[in-house]
Amino acid sequence: MRILIIGGGGFIGQKLAARLAQDGTLRGAKITALHLVDVAKAATPSASFKVTADTLDIVDRDAVDRLTAKGWDVIYHLAAVVSGQAEADFVAGLRTNFFGTLNIIESARASGTRPVMVYSSSVAAYGGEVPQPIEDWTNTNPQTSYGSQKVIGELLLNDYSRKGFIDGRGVRLPTVVVRPGKPNAAASSFYSSIIREPLQGQPAMCPVDPEGTKGWLASPRSVIENLIRTANLDSEALGQNRCFNLPGITVTVAEMLAALKRAGGQAALDQIDYDIDPTIEKIVEGWAVDFNPQKALALGMMVDADFDSIVSGFIEDELNGKIAAT
Amino acid sequence: MRILIIGGGGFIGQKLAARLAQDGTLRGAKITALHLVDVAKAATPSASFKVTADTLDIVDRDAVDRLTAKGWDVIYHLAAVVSGQAEADFVAGLRTNFFGTLNIIESARASGTRPVMVYSSSVAAYGGEVPQPIEDWTNTNPQTSYGSQKVIGELLLNDYSRKGFIDGRGVRLPTVVVRPGKPNAAASSFYSSIIREPLQGQPAMCPVDPEGTKGWLASPRSVIENLIRTANLDSEALGQNRCFNLPGITVTVAEMLAALKRAGGQAALDQIDYDIDPTIEKIVEGWAVDFNPQKALALGMMVDADFDSIVSGFIEDELNGKIAAT
Numbered sequence: 001m002r003i004l005i006i007g008g009g010g011f012i013g014q015k016l017a018a019r020l021a022q023d024g025t026l027r028g029a030k031i032t033a034l035h036l037v038d039v040a041k042a043a044t045p046s047a048s049f050k051v052t053a054d055t056l057d058i059v060d061r062d063a064v065d066r067l068t069a070k071g072w073d074v075i076y077h078l079a080a081v082v083s084g085q086a087e088a089d090f091v092a093g094l095r096t097n098f099f100g101t102l103n104i105i106e107s108a109r110a111s112g113t114r115p116v117m118v119y120s121s122s123v124a125a126y127g128g129e130v131p132q133p134i135e136d137w138t139n140t141n142p143q144t145s146y147g148s149q150k151v152i153g154e155l156l157l158n159d160y161s162r163k164g165f166i167d168g169r170g171v172r173l174p175t176v177v178v179r180p181g182k183p184n185a186a187a188s189s190f191y192s193s194i195i196r197e198p199l200q201g202q203p204a205m206c207p208v209d210p211e212g213t214k215g216w217l218a219s220p221r222s223v224i225e226n227l228i229r230t231a232n233l234d235s236e237a238l239g240q241n242r243c244f245n246l247p248g249i250t251v252t253v254a255e256m257l258a259a260l261k262r263a264g265g266q267a268a269l270d271q272i273d274y275d276i277d278p279t280i281e282k283i284v285e286g287w288a289v290d291f292n293p294q295k296a297l298a299l300g301m302m303v304d305a306d307f308d309s310i311v312s313g314f315i316e317d318e319l320n321g322k323i324a325a326t
Numbered sequence: 327m328r329i330l331i332i333g334g335g336g337f338i339g340q341k342l343a344a345r346l347a348q349d350g351t352l353r354g355a356k357i358t359a360l361h362l363v364d365v366a367k368a369a370t371p372s373a374s375f376k377v378t379a380d381t382l383d384i385v386d387r388d389a390v391d392r393l394t395a396k397g398w399d400v401i402y403h404l405a406a407v408v409s410g411q412a413e414a415d416f417v418a419g420l421r422t423n424f425f426g427t428l429n430i431i432e433s434a435r436a437s438g439t440r441p442v443m444v445y446s447s448s449v450a451a452y453g454g455e456v457p458q459p460i461e462d463w464t465n466t467n468p469q470t471s472y473g474s475q476k477v478i479g480e481l482l483l484n485d486y487s488r489k490g491f492i493d494g495r496g497v498r499l500p501t502v503v504v505r506p507g508k509p510n511a512a513a514s515s516f517y518s519s520i521i522r523e524p525l526q527g528q529p530a531m532c533p534v535d536p537e538g539t540k541g542w543l544a545s546p547r548s549v550i551e552n553l554i555r556t557a558n559l560d561s562e563a564l565g566q567n568r569c570f571n572l573p574g575i576t577v578t579v580a581e582m583l584a585a586l587k588r589a590g591g592q593a594a595l596d597q598i599d600y601d602i603d604p605t606i607e608k609i610v611e612g613w614a615v616d617f618n619p620q621k622a623l624a625l626g627m628m629v630d631a632d633f634d635s636i637v638s639g640f641i642e643d644e645l646n647g648k649i650a651a652t
Contacts, residue, residue, distance in 0.1 A: 128463075136465075137455065138463060139463045139465045139567070142485070143566060148482070152478050152481050156474070156478075159475075162469065163416060163471065239454075240453065240454035240455050
């Protein structure tokens with residue numbers, strides 16, 4: 001079992017690599033190689049098998065072809081220019097999210113190796129004039145360039161799988177919180193910031209109205225677990241649409257802040273400043289937050305219990321169980 | 327008003343050109359130029375304004391750029407490798423339907439001219455596990471490469487319009503019957519054949535079970551009228567999804583054959599041979615046939631009265647009112 005993670009240096013890629021290193025198996029077979037590629041060389045976890053890393057620009061088709069030629073049983077394609085950046089710099093998003101994804105899928109076709117390909121799509125696939133809740137058969141009508149590029153990747157993944165060129169499966173990730181690290185250019189960055197920074201005694205900015213803004217959220221723990229389960233699925237189980245919504249929970253920002261207070265006290269809550277950013281608010285408003293992810297549940301995907309458990313998971317995994325003095 | 331029709335040599339392109347030549351106006355303005363491009367030089371109708379034609383391979387980005395640079399108020403993009411061909415020759419479909427459409431839309435963006443762009447998508451956008459009838463918010467889950475490539479074009483059209491690079495509007499055409507001319511590589515070709523050939527005293531092949539096979543059909547007359555109306559729409563009326571289902575009527579092949587008998591008698595019906603083609607049947611079965619095109623109706627699109635009127639329209643428009651002796 002040879003595994004490639006494209007976007008292996010990112011937050012999800014690193015957690016997935018650590019999990020694979022720990023498990024030692026995928027799809028019922030022993031892992032013999034795990035290779036991480038990203039725009040910068042990623043850190044590699046120690047494991048009982050060989051874990052390597054290299055740089056790759058997925059816009060460079062020749063480089064993608066050289067990598068594909070090495071032969072992979074499972075390719076995780078997690079690489080993307082994030083939503084805020086793809087909206088601000090249209091060409092950057094088009095290059096990485098559109099042409100980069102096309103290169104990966106086309107290269108897999110040309111190689112004839114028919115890998116299992118797990119593709120991370122996004123809640124940003126949804127928007128527009130559709131009834132709520134979002135069902136598995138609701139139209140993907142993205143209202144951002146990032147979302148549009150992700151859905152185009154879904155269509156390619158489905159068609160190339162139907163033709164037998166790859167064995168693709170795509171999962172639309174809810175907004176993943178609480179992310180470790182620093183704020184990034186994703187419009188969803190604040191969903192993590194408002195929990196992560198205060199629990200470490202640092203200020204955070206809330207750019208949206210807490211009562212009026214909801215999120216469709218999943219923890220890193222559940223997303224990593226579901227990325228493993230998605231790779232493990234039998235191809236036949238996926239039916240006529242290989243891309244589906246991962247489960248999440250619908251939470252208002254006000255409810256998130258209440259959970260922050262329960263975990264970190266008033267001192268944590270006092271770290272939040274409110275400064276509405278109309279650009280972010282407009283992007284976030286365009287995202288659907290009410291889902292009925294029946295297909296994912298039927299396929300055995302896991303779901304977080306509640307937002308408090310997401311906060312406590314973050315404290316355990318990223319803060320070694322310690323929060324700033326309150 | 328300068329108008330470009332890409333795919334101007336095709337059946338729809340030719341009828342649209344004739345209609346524009348006759349009308350002399352579009353979007354409330356006098357037409358000053360109409361240019362038809364296609365893989366072969368198209369016939370041009372006579373008009374009170376200049377009508378020209380040239381060859382264009384939309385896969386050639388430089389050639390597309392040279393054409394775009396001439397400046398067009400309205401671009402109709404009707405060019406495609408049809409469903410049966412795109413399924414049989416994956417690369418041919420990918421090149422024309424995917425890269426060709428990308429070239430046209432990207433070239434329009436690069437030109438900065440923000441043209442109105444009317445894009446012909448297809449009923450083949452639908453398929454997979456979705457409830458019937460198809461609503462405007464039902465997921466596009468194509469089960470052919472042609473359909474996948476068309477939906478990717480829709481996503482580009484929407485996103486480039488949202489960004490203000492073009493003023494796009496896409497219409498998902500029902501199966502257009504009765505087409506003049508000869509059978510082609512489209513899997514839907516038989517829907518026209520079984521009417522067109524018998525009414526001219528010629529044999530035709532029915533490759534599907536008449537009772538078990540339905541079509542979602544529209545006449546050339548209604549499609550051309552709706553392509554005009556779509557160009558005339560105000561941009562604001564289109565909402566958050568600029569691609570919508572044109573109205574059609576749902577008819578079984580058996581009902582089509584009954585209408586054939588009413589128009590051409592038993593002699594016409596006797597021209598039909600039945601030879602089930604599993605490849606065609608599988609493609610056609612994947613197409614949705616039950617639609618609720620509320621958005622199109624709200625936007626003022628027209629709908630055919632019934633299949634008999636489609637047959638009589640064909641006899642008037644294409645056979646000069648004459649059918650083979652019965």
